[in-house]
Amino acid sequence: MVTLSEAQAKRQAGRLAKAVPVLAAAYGHALARWQGDPVLSRAGRPIVTESYRSPERQEELYAQGRSKPGPVVTYKRGGESKHNVLPARALDVAFLLPGGSVSWSGLLLSKFARLVKAADARVRWGGDFPGEFKDRPHFEVLN
Ligand SMILES: [Zn+2]
Structure with missing residues (x-):
């Protein structure tokens, strides 16, 4: 099982605290189920x-893949994304x-999304x- 350092755990708590409670709670439930599953918890730790x-x-992200190099990562301009309100939606x-590396595996993400x-x-x-x-x-x- 992957465990977080104290600094990583603090950052996680800070990010969750900036999200609307309903979303933070759903993430927390899914994380608990993930960590309670011996196969999933060995594969990695959701962050x-x-x-x-x-x-x-x-x-800046919107510019990526348009006026700046890199792949397109968003279709939302500044202020349009559900990330841009506080608390975040x-x-x-x-x-x-x-x-210790970070993965955006589509397989792991789809398994986590189910939870x-x-x-x-x-x-x-x-x-x-x-x-x-x-x-x-x-x-x-x-909303
Ligand atoms: Zn997003």
Whole structure:
């Protein structure tokens, strides 16, 4: 089982504290179930990479793949994303692997998404977004 350092645990708590309670609670339930599963918990530890994101940072991400190099990572301009409100209505998730690296494995994310959606049906997973743009690390709640 992958355990967090004290600093990592603090950062996780800080990011969750900036998300709306319904989303933080669904994530917490899913995390507990993940960690209670011997196979899943050995594969890696879910981590929140971002919750609140400033509109300025969102605008920088929007530029990526358009006026700046890199792949397109978002279709939302600054202020349009559910990450841009405080408390945030969106969380991005990745996995801390046993070796210490971070993974955005689509397989692990889809397994985790099942647990999050089971915890609270109000949570939408970016992997279920219609159309071609699947945002698998992304979880959000509507207004
Ligand atoms: Zn996101």
